[in-house]
Amino acid sequence: MPVEIDGIMNTKPLISLQGAGVQQNGRWLIRDVDLWVNPGEIVTLIGPNGSGKSTTMKAAIGLMKLQEGKEFKQPNLRIGYVPQKLTIDATLPMSVHRLMRLAGRYSDALIDEMLTSVGMKDHAHSAVHDLSGGEFQRVLLARAMIGKPDLLVLDEPVQGVDYAGEAELYDLIGKFRKQTGCGILLISHDLHVVMAQTDRVLCLNGHVCCTGTPQSVASSPKYLELFGRQASSSLAVYQHHHDHTHLSDGRVLHEDGSITDHCYHEDGHHHHHDHTHDHTHTDGTGQENAHAG
Amino acid sequence: MLDDFFTRALVAGIGIALCVGPLGCFVVWRRMAYYGDTMAHSALLGVTLSFLFEMSLSIGVFAIALLVSLILMGLQRNRSLPTDSLLGILSHSSLAIGLVLVAFMTNLRVDLDSYLFGDILAVSKTDIAVIYAGAVVIIAILVVMWQKLLVATLSEDLALVEGFRPDQSKLVFMVLMAAVVAIAIKIVGILLITALLIIPAASARRFCRTPEMMAVCASMFGSIAVAMGLFGSLEFDTPSGPSIVVAAMLIFGVTLMAPWKGEGGWK
Numbered sequence: 001m002p003v004e005i006d007g008i009m010n011t012k013p014l015i016s017l018q019g020a021g022v023q024q025n026g027r028w029l030i031r032d033v034d035l036w037v038n039p040g041e042i043v044t045l046i047g048p049n050g051s052g053k054s055t056t057m058k059a060a061i062g063l064m065k066l067q068e069g070k071e072f073k074q075p076n077l078r079i080g081y082v083p084q085k086l087t088i089d090a091t092l093p094m095s096v097h098r099l100m101r102l103a104g105r106y107s108d109a110l111i112d113e114m115l116t117s118v119g120m121k122d123h124a125h126s127a128v129h130d131l132s133g134g135e136f137q138r139v140l141l142a143r144a145m146i147g148k149p150d151l152l153v154l155d156e157p158v159q160g161v162d163y164a165g166e167a168e169l170y171d172l173i174g175k176f177r178k179q180t181g182c183g184i185l186l187i188s189h190d191l192h193v194v195m196a197q198t199d200r201v202l203c204l205n206g207h208v209c210c211t212g213t214p215q216s217v218a219s220s221p222k223y224l225e226l227f228g229r230q231a232s233s234s235l236a237v238y239q240h241h242h243d244h245t246h247l248s249d250g251r252v253l254h255e256d257g258s259i260t261d262h263c264y265h266e267d268g269h270h271h272h273h274d275h276t277h278d279h280t281h282t283d284g285t286g287q288e289n290a291h292a293g
Numbered sequence: 294m295l296d297d298f299f300t301r302a303l304v305a306g307i308g309i310a311l312c313v314g315p316l317g318c319f320v321v322w323r324r325m326a327y328y329g330d331t332m333a334h335s336a337l338l339g340v341t342l343s344f345l346f347e348m349s350l351s352i353g354v355f356a357i358a359l360l361v362s363l364i365l366m367g368l369q370r371n372r373s374l375p376t377d378s379l380l381g382i383l384s385h386s387s388l389a390i391g392l393v394l395v396a397f398m399t400n401l402r403v404d405l406d407s408y409l410f411g412d413i414l415a416v417s418k419t420d421i422a423v424i425y426a427g428a429v430v431i432i433a434i435l436v437v438m439w440q441k442l443l444v445a446t447l448s449e450d451l452a453l454v455e456g457f458r459p460d461q462s463k464l465v466f467m468v469l470m471a472a473v474v475a476i477a478i479k480i481v482g483i484l485l486i487t488a489l490l491i492i493p494a495a496s497a498r499r500f501c502r503t504p505e506m507m508a509v510c511a512s513m514f515g516s517i518a519v520a521m522g523l524f525g526s527l528e529f530d531t532p533s534g535p536s537i538v539v540a541a542m543l544i545f546g547v548t549l550m551a552p553w554k555g556e557g558g559w560k
Contacts, residue, residue: 061449088447091494092322093501093506103455127502153454172352 013038014074014151014183015060021068030209031068037151037183042174043193045187047204048226053187054084054155056204060185061153077151080144082135082137084155084187088128096139097124097132100161103143114142115260117172133142133160141169145176152176170196299325299527302413302480305421306537309477310489312428313510315435316473317490318497318504319466322446327377328365329487331384332474335361336483337391339475342406344398351423358471361387366467373405409540411482411534416465420479427476431469435508438465443504482534492541493518496548514544 016036022029030052037043037060045053058064059071061079088094100111115121118138128136131183141157158166174197177184188194194201194214201217203209203226210220217223320329337353343353361383362526368379395405407415435442445452445459452459477486497510521544529536 058450061454063453081451083448083450086448086451089322089324090447091498093498093503093507095502098503102440102447147455153551 013072014077015185016072017056017060017066017069018072019069020056020059020066020071022052022059022064023067027061028206030059030204030206033059034208035060035185035202037185039150040177040181041181041199042184042186043200043291044198045185045202045204046194046217047209051204052206053204056202057153057155057185057187061151074150078147078149079151079153080149080182081153082140082144082155082157084159086136086140089248090129094126094128095125096120097140099128100143102144103146106146110146114146115139117145118142119168124226131244132163134158134162134188137161138165138169141172148180150182152182152184152186154184156187173197204243210291298414298416299455299523301416301418302533303422303520303523304432305416305424306422306480306523306533307516308421308428309473309480310493310515310519311512312314312431312435313473313477313489314493314510315508315516316431316469317494317515318508318511319442319446320487320490321494322504326487326491327339327380327384329470329490331361331365331380331387332470333360333483333486334384335387336474336478336486338387338394339391340478341391341394341398343425345394350478351427354478355471355475357387359468360473361472362467406532408483409484409534411478411480411485411530411537413480413523413533415479426477427472431472434465434469439505440463442466459539480533481537482532483534485534485538488538488541489515489518492538492545496541496545499551500547511525514548515541518544520525 013036016084017033018028020033020035021031033052033056034045035056043260047053055064059066061081062071062073088099096115097108097111100106102115112121112124115124118141120135120142120188123131123139128139133141137157137160141154144154145150152173158169162171164242173184173186176182177197198214200211201214202211203217203220203223205226210217210222212220320326337359339354340350342357343350346353365376365379368374368383370377373515374382406412406413425430441452441457441462442465444455444457445462449459452462468541471489474486478488481489493514494507494511496514497507501507501510518541519537521540523533525531525540526533526536
């Protein structure tokens with residue numbers, strides 16, 4: 001499935017699973033799962049608890065062995081990974097900055113830049129144990145991104161992050177994809193929330209229940225069967241792409257830093273035309289998308 | 294200078310404390326206290342076998358400790374029992390086999406006490422050479438592997454994905470632990486090696502904000518405990534190993550009283 005990102009065509013997937021099955025204690029955790037992530041593509045895994053989302057992800061990056069099927073990984077693929085659960089023992093003294101340096105030999109300037117992009121620069125010298133769950137997630141995300149990976153693998157990257165922060169982090173992930181052209185495989189912590197830029201959703205339930213664009217999955221009969229009719233109306237595709245802010249004087253600050261008098265789609269500042277809700281009106285402080293531009 | 298048995302014990306003890314400090318930190322960080330215990334308990338079997346096959350004590354202890362680690366790794370892959378149960382089985386089985394073998398060797402008089410609790414009188418110049426050569430190698434390996442070991446401590450999955458080879462780090466760690474047990478046995482004795490691994494590291498935690506600092510700090514506290522313990526042992530005619538551990542415990546007690554701002558501390 002060829003994907004075009006910023007003019008680059010690439011048809012070879014970064015990683016793929018074919019008819020993958022993983023067995024534990026005689027029980028199939030997943031079976032007959034096909035998955036592939038192309039460069040520049042965002043693939044989101046959703047599914048109920050125990051449906052094999054993490055197993056699929058781990059199998060795809062070689063953390064779990066397949067008992068069935070085939071796996072493929074491009075040679076020398078650089079992967080940035082945020083595991084679902086990472087607890088640093090309280091006995092291990094570790095500052096945010098030190099944790100970033102553990103990812104490799106990066107300059108202080110680059111570490112600062114990455115921490116700034118996730119809004120954690122002020123915490124650079126805090127101990128990781130003093131961070132809230134959401135703050136720690138942001139640091140882990142920055143850590144995963146710092147090596148400019150070919151593939152970002154995020155197991156519930158926004159867990160513990162509040163609603164506004166969630167939108168920000170999803171925006172950040174989307175931006176990172178645009179800038180670097182990396183592929184992204186992510187598990188959505190919230191079944192009904194799938195980020196806007198997702199190219200493909202895989203709905204799992206031990207096997208691939210249905211797959212396609214977020215919209216097509218939401219209306220798929222199998223999805224409805226799995227999650228009930230009520231759920232269908234609540235598969236909220238995350239479309240809050242805040243690419244501009246309304247300033248207090250009525251003018252509009254765009255993502256590229258320019259300021260205009262209006263925010264019409266025709267003004268050339270909008271790159272995404274599939275949004276149902278592509279801007280928010282803030283109180284003029286610009287807080288809601290302070291990360292943009 | 295090294296002609297005096299007490300000076301020899303002191304020099305040897307400090308050499309041990311220096312390399313035990315950083316390893317002890319990993320034992321604490323990885324919650325592997327029981328693993329250290331198992332290594333130490335298996336050492337008696339190593340001692341017995343060294344006598345049986347007339348080889349160097351350090352090599353016998355090292356080989357058995359390493360063998361027990363490898364058996365543990367194999368059993369862990371099996372996933373049939375939780376690790377603490379496996380450690381319990383290995384720890385006490387190897388200790389018991391060691392004791393049974395000692396009983397069989399009637400023609401050989403083994404001073405069991407000196408191996409269980411350490412014996413300062415027994416430290417020779419050769420021992421000092423072995424200890425310092427071992428310490429240099431252990432610390433050098435730690436320095437080279439530091440980053441890998443730390444990432445593997447954070448998360449084996451993360452280390453594997455980022456290409457840090459956690460299985461390799463684990464193996465290196467096991468070899469280092471076996472080596473430390475082998476060289477520490479004469480001074481602190483089999484039963485108390487774990488204490489020397491854990492107590493100085495635990496005492497260091499409150500004062501340190503980086504892993505490296507904690508490792509150095511643990512070595513320092515360990516050295517102080519060795520010095521205090523040995524002087525106490527000489528003064529009150531007590532066994533060296535327990536005296537060192539009592540000293541380490543006293544240091545830990547004092548550190549508990551130090552003011553603590555709570556940043557990055559226990560939760």
